Amino acid sequence: MTQTDVGTDVSGRVIVLSDLQNDLVAGGVSVPRGLTVIAPPQEFDPNKVPPVPGALPPPYPDGARLFTYDDQWQPSDLPPEAGPIVAAYTPGVTT
Amino acid sequence: MARQNATNFSGGLQFPYATAATDLFKKEDVQTLALAVDQHDHSAGKGLLLPNGAFADNTLNGSKLIDGTVTSAKIADGTIVAADLAADAVTQWVTYEAIATFSSTVTGSYVPTPVTLPALMTTGGRLQLWCSFALAHSAGPGALVRAAIMRDGSAVAALSIYHNAAVNQVIPCSFVFSDLPAAGAHTYTLALYNVTAGTMSLDGGTTASMIATEFKR
Numbered sequence: 001m002t003q004t005d006v007g008t009d010v011s012g013r014v015i016v017l018s019d020l021q022n023d024l025v026a027g028g029v030s031v032p033r034g035l036t037v038i039a040p041p042q043e044f045d046p047n048k049v050p051p052v053p054g055a056l057p058p059p060y061p062d063g064a065r066l067f068t069y070d071d072q073w074q075p076s077d078l079p080p081e082a083g084p085i086v087a088a089y090t091p092g093v094t095t
Numbered sequence: 096m097a098r099q100n101a102t103n104f105s106g107g108l109q110f111p112y113a114t115a116a117t118d119l120f121k122k123e124d125v126q127t128l129a130l131a132v133d134q135h136d137h138s139a140g141k142g143l144l145l146p147n148g149a150f151a152d153n154t155l156n157g158s159k160l161i162d163g164t165v166t167s168a169k170i171a172d173g174t175i176v177a178a179d180l181a182a183d184a185v186t187q188w189v190t191y192e193a194i195a196t197f198s199s200t201v202t203g204s205y206v207p208t209p210v211t212l213p214a215l216m217t218t219g220g221r222l223q224l225w226c227s228f229a230l231a232h233s234a235g236p237g238a239l240v241r242a243a244i245m246r247d248g249s250a251v252a253a254l255s256i257y258h259n260a261a262v263n264q265v266i267p268c269s270f271v272f273s274d275l276p277a278a279g280a281h282t283y284t285l286a287l288y289n290v291t292a293g294t295m296s297l298d299g300g301t302t303a304s305m306i307a308t309e310f311k312r
Contacts, residue, residue, distance in 0.1 A: 015198075016233060016294060017198050017199065017200045017233075017294040018200050018233050018292065018293045018294040021200050033201055033204075034199060034200035034201035034202065034289075035198075035199065035200045035201075036197075036198065036199035036200070036201060036206060037196065037197070037198045037199070038195075038196055038197050038208070038209050039196030039209075040196075040209075041193030041194060041195060041209065042193065042194035042195075042196065042299065043193075043194065044193075044194055044302050045194075045300070048299070048300045049300075050265075050300055051231065051263060051264070051265060051298065051299075051300065053260065053261035053262060053263060053264035054235075054261050054262045054263065054264075055263065056263075057198070057231070057263055057294075057296060058299055060196060060198075061194075061196055061299065064196055069201065069206075073204070
């Protein structure tokens, strides 16, 4: 599955998706089929620092797209009103 | 002595010949002999069968053999080498090996990940699939995720993963199973099912892999 033309570019963003989803719901944006992020395959980097348990996840790589699913389970853009909330999202800060 | 008949010719080609000077000689003997010589092809009744030694080494090529007639008994054991087999004649395989970026909060449904094999045109043989990846979950200990291999969009094997690690700690997962799809093009995908609310993610530092090998024979 590739979503090169669906969703919002979140390259380099640090996002806890479940927190962002909570922010969206708090802002009145319904995403009944959740949030999903995928990115193009990355080259293996043996020097990459492993994630720290309990810490924030690493930034998403280049080309990462944030999207939801429509009622046919096809990848779909987030509602337009989600844009400002996604843009303002800061990990660890709840609205 | 007495006249004898040729022993390697038969029917109308079986010519008699004299064995002593006093034997009867007929012109018809020469006629039959001429006919036998004209038609001899070393088949039964038309001359001596040719022995193996009648052929010089490397004088016959494969076109002299009837298609489909060489059987196992004619092939010396242990002589078939890999180069004798066409590529992908016995097995074929496709693979996905990459750092896959995938996070999702979807619950209650399998969500396809980018860990997807190229379409494999199978011939009806059994497939063995290997899949490995590393998973994290934002809910930490007790979170439940199910992983499945989907064939053409439908789950054909699943693995339950209790994420009894710290929040977002990655845990390695792998499973192997076999599948017997009908001959045709098939696509296999790793899908994850988030049972526990939160964010499930594939680790961005782990090479996710999936390998499908079809055993045709």
